[in-house]
Amino acid sequence: MENYKETNDLFFNMTELDLQNTQKIVKEALHGADDGELFLELSKSEGIAWDDGKLKLASYDTTQGFGLRAIMGETRGYAHSGSLNTNSLKKAAETVKAITTGGGDINFSVHPAKSSLPLYSKLNPVEATSFQEKVDLLGKIDRYLRTKDNRIKQVSCSVSGSWQAVRIIRPDGFEAEDFRPMVRLNISVVVEQDGRRESGASGSGGRVMFDSWLNEEKWQSQADEALRLAVLGLDTIPAPAGEMEVVLGPGWPGVMLHEAVGHGLEGDFNRKGTSVFSGKIGEKVASKGVTVIDDGTIPDKRGSISIDDEGMQSRKNILIEDGILCGYMQDRQNARLMGVEATGNGRRENYASHVMPRMTNTFMANGEYEPEEIISSVKKGIYAVNFGGGQVDITSGKFVFSASEAYLIENGKPTSPLKGATLIGNGPDAMNKISMIGNDLKLDNGVGTCGKEGQGVPVGVGQPTLKMNGITVGGTEVS
Secondary structure, eight states, X not given: OOOOHHHHIXXXXXXXXXXXXXXXXXXXXXXXXXXXXXEEEEEEEEEEEEETTEEEEEEXXXXXXXXXXXXXXXXXXXXXXXXXXXXXXXXXXHHHHTTOOOOSOOOXXXXXXXXXXXXXXXXXXXXXXXXXHHXXXXXXXXXXXXXXXXXXXXXXXXXXXXXXXXXXXXXXSOEEEEEXXXXXXXXEEXXXXXXXXXXXXXXXXXXXXXXXXXXXXXXXXXXXXXXHXXXXXXXXXEOXXXXXXXXXXXXXXXXXXXXXXXXXGBHHHHHTTOSTTTTOTTXXXXXXXXXXXXXXXXXXXXXXXXXXXXXXXXXXXXXXXXXXXXXXXOOHHHHHHHTSOOOSOEEXXXXXXXXXEOOSEEEEOOOSBOHHHHHHTOSEEEEEEEEEEEEEOTTTOEEEEEEEEEEEEETTEEEEEEESOEEEEEHHHHHTTEEEEBSOOEEOOSOEEEEETTEEEEEEEEEOOXXXXXXXXXXXXXX
């Protein structure tokens, strides 16, 4: 029997719940169910915002609660409460019992694996660094930027931190716990020249402490990047429109892969047959050389999880290999209904949310080309270095993404920076238009949040530099 002293203290010794009684209630409530668990959560979060030379916002929040789930076939019974006491748990148990037939042995499908080495610190970043140190950091960023360029009209920056402790209890005796830190630093700058205003922003974060962001070199580098992007905007020209070759930069542009392909590879959409990738396991769905991976085991990354929210150990899952579809991301319910293994992708926003198959860190693997080779192969096209927002239709695969940093490529060289460039296409179609893949795989800086059915979870994205042939570019250039 493992020692869960820390979560015993948080959820039982410091609340009105009793461990043994809780285990008994869970076992009785889920008797006869196909699957289910009790999910206990304590989270602490802090946000501090600085704007125009002064502290504008400071917030701190602590939440706790539980979610009790029972599953029968495709049916889910779910009850949750922000009160950690026996009466609330008993009421929740009565609710979820309604979907079970009663009688018979508990039949739980896949037994979750125990987590191996920790992927991140157990410490709470909110408490590990003082409030004053974080405020001082934001003040330093503001002062530093204002000395760099007299065109700066506004500086905004913020830090946020959170810590989530979870305990999962199943009626078959399995239990698991996890402690999940998260930090983030955002910086934005507005510059003005000759009556024209432009903005630039940069962000970074991960499942780490604030320590590294207190390092002058780190925060100055991020501040410089926000300023660079703002100043770059002053020289942009309207983007051309039409079908052309497009080069995507490494790192954050992987958000297009996440949205246009990743969501389509989640198990629930494929079980229901609503994804463009449904029923295509073993088929060619992308250009040769394209390998797409979802990996929740990368240390300290924003999308990493030691265990998922069902207690399954996080994994590295190859979804597409050399252009061939290999599998989908699965939670336990959809995996069981599809007759496959769960992949450690069962995630929820918090105790009040139900579990769904979700991405962790999703990226395209390296190819063989130097980035310079890829750019020089384009006579006329677009080099999209960074993306802003985008929209995707999971059923059709259609997408629209706006580039926040892009350049015109002329005769193999990036030239004028562009404003208003959007990429329009279809996910699977675009995957088959990839003609060159770089050897410079990069993951994003730790700022991604993925939305699905109203729930947001932290994720990572990434890719190497890559070239796509014949992509529709929506521009603002007037003919």
